[in-house]
Amino acid sequence: MTDRAAYSGENAPQLGLSATEAAATLATEGPNELPADRQRGLRQIIGEVLREPMLALLLTGGLIYLALGDLQEALLLIAFAGFSIVVTTLQEARSEKALAALRDLGSPRALVIRDGERIRIAGRDVVRGDLVVLNEGDRVPADGHLLRCDGLTADESLLTGESVPVAKSATTDTAETPRPGGDGLPFVWSGTLVVRGSGIARITATGPRSEMGRIGMALHALEPEVPRLRRQTQRLVFWFGALGASACVLAILLYGFLRGSWLDAALAGIALGMSMLPEEFPVVLTVFMAMGAMRLSRVNVLTRRAAAIETLGSATTLCTDKTGTLTENRMQVAELRLPDGRTLDFPGDPLMESDFALLARFGILASAEQPVDPMEVAFHELAGTNGGNGLMDHRDNGWSLQRHYPLDPSLLAMSHAWRGNGSDGLVIASKGAPEAIAELCGMLDDDKAKMRAQADAMAEKGLRVLGVAEASWSGSELPADQRRFEFRFLGLAGLADPLRASVPGAVRQCREAGIRVVMITGDYPSTASAIAQQAGIETGDVLSGEELAAMSDAELAARIGKVNVFARIMPEQKLRLVDALKARGEIVAMTGDGVNDAPSLKSAHIGIAMGKRGTDVAREAASIVLLDDDFGSIVTGIRIGRKINDNLRKALAFIVAVHIPIAGLALLPLFAGMPLMLAPIHIAFIEMIIDPVCSLAFEAEKEERRLMQRPPRAPDAPLFPRWMVAWAALQGIVAMAVIGGVTLYAWSAGLGEERVRTIAFLSLVLGILGLILVNRSYSASVIRAVIRPNRPLATVALAVFAILALSQFAPPVTELFRFAKASWSDLALVAGTSFATLLLLETVKPWWRTRLFPEIHH
Numbered sequence: 001m002t003d004r005a006a007y008s009g010e011n012a013p014q015l016g017l018s019a020t021e022a023a024a025t026l027a028t029e030g031p032n033e034l035p036a037d038r039q040r041g042l043r044q045i046i047g048e049v050l051r052e053p054m055l056a057l058l059l060t061g062g063l064i065y066l067a068l069g070d071l072q073e074a075l076l077l078i079a080f081a082g083f084s085i086v087v088t089t090l091q092e093a094r095s096e097k098a099l100a101a102l103r104d105l106g107s108p109r110a111l112v113i114r115d116g117e118r119i120r121i122a123g124r125d126v127v128r129g130d131l132v133v134l135n136e137g138d139r140v141p142a143d144g145h146l147l148r149c150d151g152l153t154a155d156e157s158l159l160t161g162e163s164v165p166v167a168k169s170a171t172t173d174t175a176e177t178p179r180p181g182g183d184g185l186p187f188v189w190s191g192t193l194v195v196r197g198s199g200i201a202r203i204t205a206t207g208p209r210s211e212m213g214r215i216g217m218a219l220h221a222l223e224p225e226v227p228r229l230r231r232q233t234q235r236l237v238f239w240f241g242a243l244g245a246s247a248c249v250l251a252i253l254l255y256g257f258l259r260g261s262w263l264d265a266a267l268a269g270i271a272l273g274m275s276m277l278p279e280e281f282p283v284v285l286t287v288f289m290a291m292g293a294m295r296l297s298r299v300n301v302l303t304r305r306a307a308a309i310e311t312l313g314s315a316t317t318l319c320t321d322k323t324g325t326l327t328e329n330r331m332q333v334a335e336l337r338l339p340d341g342r343t344l345d346f347p348g349d350p351l352m353e354s355d356f357a358l359l360a361r362f363g364i365l366a367s368a369e370q371p372v373d374p375m376e377v378a379f380h381e382l383a384g385t386n387g388g389n390g391l392m393d394h395r396d397n398g399w400s401l402q403r404h405y406p407l408d409p410s411l412l413a414m415s416h417a418w419r420g421n422g423s424d425g426l427v428i429a430s431k432g433a434p435e436a437i438a439e440l441c442g443m444l445d446d447d448k449a450k451m452r453a454q455a456d457a458m459a460e461k462g463l464r465v466l467g468v469a470e471a472s473w474s475g476s477e478l479p480a481d482q483r484r485f486e487f488r489f490l491g492l493a494g495l496a497d498p499l500r501a502s503v504p505g506a507v508r509q510c511r512e513a514g515i516r517v518v519m520i521t522g523d524y525p526s527t528a529s530a531i532a533q534q535a536g537i538e539t540g541d542v543l544s545g546e547e548l549a550a551m552s553d554a555e556l557a558a559r560i561g562k563v564n565v566f567a568r569i570m571p572e573q574k575l576r577l578v579d580a581l582k583a584r585g586e587i588v589a590m591t592g593d594g595v596n597d598a599p600s601l602k603s604a605h606i607g608i609a610m611g612k613r614g615t616d617v618a619r620e621a622a623s624i625v626l627l628d629d630d631f632g633s634i635v636t637g638i639r640i641g642r643k644i645n646d647n648l649r650k651a652l653a654f655i656v657a658v659h660i661p662i663a664g665l666a667l668l669p670l671f672a673g674m675p676l677m678l679a680p681i682h683i684a685f686i687e688m689i690i691d692p693v694c695s696l697a698f699e700a701e702k703e704e705r706r707l708m709q710r711p712p713r714a715p716d717a718p719l720f721p722r723w724m725v726a727w728a729a730l731q732g733i734v735a736m737a738v739i740g741g742v743t744l745y746a747w748s749a750g751l752g753e754e755r756v757r758t759i760a761f762l763s764l765v766l767g768i769l770g771l772i773l774v775n776r777s778y779s780a781s782v783i784r785a786v787i788r789p790n791r792p793l794a795t796v797a798l799a800v801f802a803i804l805a806l807s808q809f810a811p812p813v814t815e816l817f818r819f820a821k822a823s824w825s826d827l828a829l830v831a832g833t834s835f836a837t838l839l840l841l842e843t844v845k846p847w848w849r850t851r852l853f854p855e856i857h858h
Contacts, residue, residue: 016113016131025127032126032142032190032206046085110141113200130203137372138194143210144201146170146186151197151406151414153373156180157323158191158594159211159571160522164331164464164497165195165373169409179570180211181522184409191595195373197406212595215571215617247663255670280655280694284648287695292644299636300627302611308623310648312606313641314587314713318510318634319578319600321592322521322528324610325631326535327497329593331374333382334463335494336360337454351382351391359491361391363468365429366416369401375466375495397421405430405482412436415482417473426478428471428485434492437467441487454492462530463494499534502632507536509635513642514711518581520566520574520600528567538564545569548576556580574600585715591634593618608634635708643703645713646778651698652720653728654775658690658768660732661739665764668740675753677743677760681817689768689800697772697793704779731774731841735767738837742829754820758807759830762822765800766834774841782842 017025110123113131123141126132132141134152146152149170156166160181171186180189188194188201190210207213256262289310293303303309323329336344336356344356351357360382367376383391398421405415413432420427430440434455438448455465471485479485510517517537521528525542532539543559545568551559560580569577578600581588590597590604595617601607602621609622612629619625626633666678743760751759772793776785806813808821822830 015116017127017129018115022114022125022127022130025129026125029128029209030207031124032210033124111135111138126203126206128203128206128209132201132203133198134188134194134201135198136194136196136368140188140190140192140194140201142190142203142207143205144188144203146188146199146201147172148200149186149197150199151408152194152199153196153407154188155193155195155374156189157329159189164375164495167407167409167412168197168199170199181568183412196368196376212617215595215598251667251670258670280690281652283691283695284651284655284698288644288648288651288699291699292640295640296624296637299633300611300630301633301637302625302627303623304625305623308606309637309641310644311587311641312589312624312637313639313643313645314715315515315589315606315638315641316712316715317516317518317581317586317588319518319520319574319581319588319590319604320631321594321597322519322523322531323497324593324629325591326503326519326531327499329497331378331464331495332498333360333363333378333493334496334498335458335461336491337458337494338491339451339489341454346382355491357391358470359468359493362429362470362490363431363466363493364391365394365418365427366414366431366468369395375464378495379493394418394420402426403478407432411439411483413440413467413482415440415485417478424474426473428473428482428487430469430471430482430485430487431466431493434465434467437469437487437489440483440485441469441489443489447489451489451492458492458494459526460530461494461496462527463496464527466493466495467491468493497531499531500631502630503535506632506635509708510638511536513638513708515638516564516586518564518566518577520569520577522569523567525565525567528565532565540564542567545573548573553580557583560584571595571597571599575603578603587712587715589634591631593629597621608637639703639708642707642712643701644699646704646707647698647701649720649724650701650775650778651694653724653731654698654771655690655694656725656728657731657735657771657775660729661736661764661767662686664736664740665743665760668743672744672747674743674747674756677757679818682761685803685817686764686768689765689796692792692796693772697790697796698775700790700792701776702788704777706779730844731771734841735771735837738833739763739767742833745829746826751826752820754818755822755826758817758819758822759826761817761819762804762827762830763834765804766830767837769797769800770834770838770841773838774845778845782838 109120110126111118111120111133112126113119113133118133123139126141128142130142131147132144134140140154146168147170149168152168153165154168166181166185167183168188169184169186178185178187180187180192188199190206190212205211205213252262289307292309296303296309320326333346335346336359338355338359342355344351351360360379363379364382367373367379371377371380380392399418401416402419403417405417407414411432413430413436415428415430418427418429430437432440434451435448438451443451451467455467458465468490469487470490471487473485507517517535519528519532519535519537522545523531525544529539529542541563542565543563545566548556548566548569556576557580560577561584566573566577574597578588578590582603582605587606588604589606589608590600591608591610592598592601593610597609598617598621601609601618606624607622608624608626609618610629611619611625611627624637662678662683666676668674669676739760742763743756746756746759773782773785776788776790776793803813807817807819808814814821
């Protein structure tokens, strides 16, 4: 649909492009669209999931067991693989669907002048050379320079990080377009918002050639950081797989040479291989990440890449943008100051005194009736504060706006002339830069100096300062210039982009958790420093973009560890800062919502975008999206990531520990001249315990105490360090020694093959349950580990005891397991030795804990 009207505006700059010229340019340069990655479809998501090495190992293990004829174990592994595929695919598909809902359904419309007529077209059809008509509330469709400017101001925070709109001017010069930021520039940029006034711009760059497109092209050149978890688990699985294969070959050779029966040797090797194949590793890793993503989604944290959760838990530095991330990306009147120096702070103090109410009222009168500019919206919001009930009485009393005097490059102030209901005279309200208001009021030098000192004191708090004045007019005609009015100075208003309520607490928790918080913003140093102090970020030195540009990489490396606030930073400088932090060995999480944040979001180990206020470009570049834009949700993500890290280590330690007694019981008959104790049915039953416990029960474990009061895991620390391997091996060796001792004792007592197998297997199962209790917590006692609720573990334990009871009291099950009925003395022996093993491991655990997990005692 088109909206045509003859263009006959006064002093029209040009008639615009012809339809033929526009079509030719569109065909040559392409549509006005930003470079963007294609949305991942369901097929692509499934393909990426299937290419995960952890899942590939899981499926490979299932195929190996299938080839060995163990259908039950094969189906179990394939079922776990299917579960992981479904959960991960659904979660990532849900993420893409949520992003699609956040993404604009179509490009914005634009009003252009072509062939002397105004015509409304799709934003993607705007071409270089078009004349675009801009009005209050419009989104600028492409980069251009202003040929006409009627008090136009624009919100450029998505590109610059500055929360305050900037005033524009007109020009006929077609010089090269500068970078965004700063008042008085005669240029507009794609994606920015016109908040006041109107103008006509000639388009100079569209699509990938625009400032926003240039950032998008830079994104395509960046490779996202490979998750650390993937690199470490690949090595872990390889070495444990190699160890299991070596043990299998060794068992075959020993059995063959010592017993002389190579068929029995092959069967023994297969049984040992089945018991030692580390198929639980990929099960644990995939399930933990998928379940973690589901848990985060319940607190409005959308995980686009599941492996980023563990990395988030290991973050050492959190780089955050200011506007829209730490702050609410809106303006609020924070302070009113009268000429005599009296002040009123918001929110808090009631707006009761007449002089302050007069200042607030004229600030509203000097604003648009239906404001778009954030600062004018902030003045209107004063009517809803304590004591502000009468500030909007002019609406109810029939006041009418007679004339609007817009901002002028030579006088940064605007005025409104109002006529009251039944009044002969006019009331004039003006607001603007303090120096402009001083000029309108004709202040003497002493008064100007006093006002400047007050404005400077407010600016040091990070406030944007405006002066407000009033005048009256009784003449028949209004003057053409607002300087003709005799204004009286009413005072100063300080406006600020308010800090999010959750930020100070979140920053404090980050600091307690040993995570350094760094602010990187395009705003001015004074504003950045003030917000940092309010948020609780250690300020110290503030490094500006200009200083950063003059630094070498070596100089930056020397200072980046000492500076926590970076101001007036350009997009490519944000990327440089993130890369410099990564070069120091930091695990970097970067938050942001603007287009200017996208390159650094993609380069960081963890990119965290805002879902509500964030741009499509930022969300596409991030690995995590905060759907509620709550900075405090980052702390929730870090907490869940750390809990996953802890529980993952517990599960891996349990897996290593539990395979040692299993392998020992499989090898013991080889060296002791006994019949085989473990058949495939026994291995399958044991796996029925191990698989759900290590993947579901450990995942559901509660967090360790002081989880967020300890430093993050060192960036170079492996997921499964040698000390932990040693602790897991010690657990397994102790359990193997006890189980092996009980088995040898029963065999030497001449109890018979089936009864010995019963005792050995019961000892093994109780030993496994003991290893579960030992590894459930590193900061709690075994008593707490027993009574602490864990529904998946309780379900598994009940199922195990039920089947063991059936194996003793149901003859078909007894025969299936090739058991004999155990006597009370046999059960007492098994229970006593298992309890002694548990006590021994719990006795030595505190000594190992202080060496393995010193952060728990930090």
